[in-house]
Amino acid sequence: MNRNTVVWVVVFGLGAAGLAWRAAGTGMGSQYVRAIEVHAASKTGQQFTWTRYDDAFPKDRGQPDVALSTPRTLGVWVAALMTLGAFSFLFGDNPLFKLTQAIVIGTSAGFAVCVGFWSTVVPMLMGRLHPEFVRSWAAPGMPPDQQTEWIALVPLALCLMLLWRLAPWGGWISRWPLAFFIGLTAGLRLVTFFKADFVDQVANTILPLAVMADGRFDPWATLKNLAVLAAVLATLAYFLFSVEHAGAMGRAARLGICVLMITFGASFSLTVMGRISMLAARLQFLFDDWLWLIDPLNRRTGL
């Protein structure tokens, strides 16, 4: 075993032992649920009953309808270990991270398949082609006057062409749906971008170069407008491709890049703020929900 492996084994071993000791002592990570009976009657009057479990605080565990939930407790432990697994990438590639990565790619790709099937294929394709069939099992709430929309055969045909790739010959047919959607994207985006990002932004930049407020000249607002206009024009100058950045154009382009850098600096900081909040929320999950080290929301008072 090389030194790296030894270090990892020791770290894992110590960590596991510490966790086991703490878990045995405090019951950390335990999740409690409140059982709620759900009664429902179908349109034919048949009665159905099942139990729904809502989250409960650990401090309520003495109450009669509150009980320890094994799947949710296990879930918190799994979530915590997956969190640590992802964090372990900070120390470099390691077996725990590889395992986490394999699990998360596998499950999230599978999740995408489920979402695609239940939220797109069933309602948007099957529901349009055969409404009675879909209403009979997957979407009883679908309006009863929903008619078959034959136009939905077009996307069905496009899907079949795309999947024809899997056939042993004629895979080129799958280029047709690709061509259809790339052409579509080009046409759609050409118009929408020109509208929202060109025309509207030009309109937003039009400002009076001398601001009069209540009949008096307002030097601050004037200065601000001039600065905004200069900044926009200089940044546009930076983006010119057919003019070499030299002379007057070079100076304008340099001002433009300065504006860009200030923009990036501000945007950098705002984003950093968000990331740090995320990290704080993540650590709070580990410290509060899992390790029971802190209790900012008073969920375990008196335990």
Place this chain on the structure above:
Amino acid sequence: MQRAAPLMIAVTTGFVMILAYFVPAMNDWGDMATNWFNILAAAALVLGGGNLLKMNLQQIAARSAGWGYAAVMLVSFLATVGLGLAKVGVHPPVNFPDAPWAGDYIQEGSALGWIYEYLINPVTATMFSMLAFFVASAAFRAFRAKNLEAGLLLGTAVIVLLGRTYAGVFLTGWLPESLGWLRFNRLTELIMDVCTTPGTRAITIGIALGVVASSLKILLGMDRPYLGSDEA
């Protein structure tokens, strides 16, 4: 034919979509097409998922390095697909209790809901939050005031970082009202108004023209990323 037909399809659809914007009767074609796109993207998961399966199976069969992880990935994928498509643990909706297949596929308490809440979600949120670490390392390593531009970037970053916490008030709160605009929190707002907004605006105008030109190149057949070679 193999290359001419798709080219015709792309060019025609593109021009029709442009025209549709100006013809009231065709205005909702864009929405309809977006709808179709979602269906195609869902169907394409068969190809993507199939490819994922194939690659992992190959790796396992060849016992190449890390095949164990490939097996884990394969099992997680298949298990998620199976549990999710079968709606394991999903209760019917309260108003249709006799329709067991009608419940929300990602309901709390269902198998897919558990996978989402305790496997996918924590890792996603963790990966998101790890950016705080990478940002710190980039700040130490890459943010060098080598020239005026870089200096501006990090100067702005520092002012905004401080201006958005109590540290800004602590450091510059003593400034008299006549110099009030120099206080970090006010300076932050000034930077936003005079630089960030126009800077973003100019970038946006450029992007719009870039998109127009890129789209035109596709509609003229100058760029054909969807066309393979003739030997297919």
Place this chain on the structure above:
Amino acid sequence: MIPGWLKNLDRRWIFLLMFLAVSLPQLFGVSFPERPSRKVLDVFDAIDGLAEGSRVLMAFDFDPASEGELSPMASAFTRHCCEKKLKLYFMTLWERGPPMVQKALDIIASEHPSMTYGTDFVNLGFKPGLEGVIRNAFSNLHVDFKTDQAGNSLHDIALTRELKSLREMDLLICIGSGSPGPKEWVQYGAAPNAMRMVAGVTGVQAPQLLPYVPRQLVGLLAAIKSAAEYEQALIDRYPQLARVDQAKEGLRRMGPQLVAHVLMVLLIVSGNLVYFLGGQSGDAP
């Protein structure tokens, strides 16, 4: 004069510093005073100025990925509206949004048990259809909304029985982290119908929405800092909230936030010192 180890500092040390900067203030409950700024008070006053019984739309268009930044805002808005005895209409356009709304409902259930579902607040739930839903809801709510989240018909709920469209709201509150989100609510809802609206967004989104203040948006809360200031404004007005720990989530978060920001600044400064004093042989590109 700069030691070699500093020049080639392993980035894992920096990771450790960042970890300590965020975790220690959290473990020890460090927090700092906040004074609500004018921009935050604009938002606060927009809600505080509403008469008892006014209708407020609460659109929560975010998911767990931005929960850390946005849920303190969502909770603060909810608490404020409950204190003011407003009628609340919750909804989300994000598939993963319903749990976010549920948190707000949990706050109502535990802190304002006298408020009843259906007459004081209603959860319209998740609706697919992106900005199209917004557009429709302002001409006729009942096109896309037939039932609430639990499947009850809107005709059986007191708050929605008489409601024709979202135009009848007295204020729109949208908390969002992307698209569809506050920008779409402004473009398709507030602006064309000349309605009052306030929004809460992540720091990343803020630059995109700033141009709408103050004409289309009465006010904007951006990032955790604004949420903390809002909580402070709320505590100043309703001192009983000072005893509710849950009402200080944002304020608590500002502790790690401040320490981490200072660390970032120190890292930038020290990185430059190493670079300039150390003969410019750093590993910068």
Place this chain on the structure above:
Amino acid sequence: MSSANGVCRTLLGAAVWLAGAVALAAGPAPPAELHVVDHPNDAGTALDLRWQLSPDDQPDVTPRKVLRYDILRQAAAPGAPVPANGPAFQVIGEATYGAAKFTDPNCVRGTAYWYQVVAVAPGGGRSLAAASTAPAVPVMQLFDATRLWFGLLLGVVCLLILACIARARSGRPMHMRRIAGLEAVDEAVGRATEMGRTCLFVPGVQDINDMMTVAGLTVLARVAQTAAEYDSRVEVPTSRSLVMTAARETMQAAYAAAGRPEAYREDSVYYLTDEQFGYAAGVTGQMVRERPAACFYFGAFYAESLYLAETGNLIGAIQIAGTAESSQLPFFVAACDYTLIGEEFFAASAYLSGEPQQLGTLLGQDLGKLLGAALIVAGSVLATLGQLGPDGGSAAAGLRYLMNSILGSG
């Protein structure tokens, strides 16, 4: 449903009508002069209503005597005489007090409709109805006239680009300023070849219905061709199945164009997962294990940008990024060797190809920027002049036309 619904509506209509008759005494004064015209520039699905407010609807009288106006409608049965009032009128919408117009968006083209408007008092008292005097029929317009100026502007920009392409094709010399990031692409691929390592190309996390992804694929075409010429390997992990499919076509064509179709391997383009961070974890894991010598990020990126770029930095790869997602640019600028900002990213494939007609589009884009700048300057001058006169005079009128008709169209 439709028949049951119809019965319900008829009953409701009758109830409304009866209620109106009963509450007549308590009702406000009726609105008057109801005019219904076709809603312009639509597909014949809407009608516009205008009326005179009820005399009781005064802006500053409290308490209000009029709370709202109910809009009632009846579709005319073909050939049948239509009563001026009756149970067949159904409430289809309402307008608040002070509003004297309403657009009914739910009409069927070619059907004739009759309308009534009733003022409603806070207590529920209803006025007599103001009725339309003739049936209104929604008509479809073939062209949306409000988008005329927008269409003209778009046409001008497209023509400028086309003219520049034509000029380039005619062989006139074209000079473009250098963009360091694009000059480094060849060098990066070359270095990967020398080191015997792969190149990694990340086409972003969006699907092919995003222009950034499409533009990223056109860049992939050039990078893959260079790689094929150098005999270097390119790996393309994707986060969308359709992008995988499209990228395979792109790569195959690029290898064929380089004259080495046999070197193309389909497995070098593979799908990981749709989930943004699952994908990022997969790509970064791949990076630390395979240590590509050159990393290209061209497409739509969100929070994962820094994650990728910092990992690339750790393994010492040359990194070139391009995106139009402005919130992510600072991270690429900080962590990558070269970053193409916004429009530069869209210009990349033209630069890399070096073909005159492709470069022509760049000249066209420049002219578009000049057009934008000219509009901004002209508008600002008008806005300045418009402030001087008492009511602005012709400059203000010009500004209004520019803002509302030219730039406000579309």
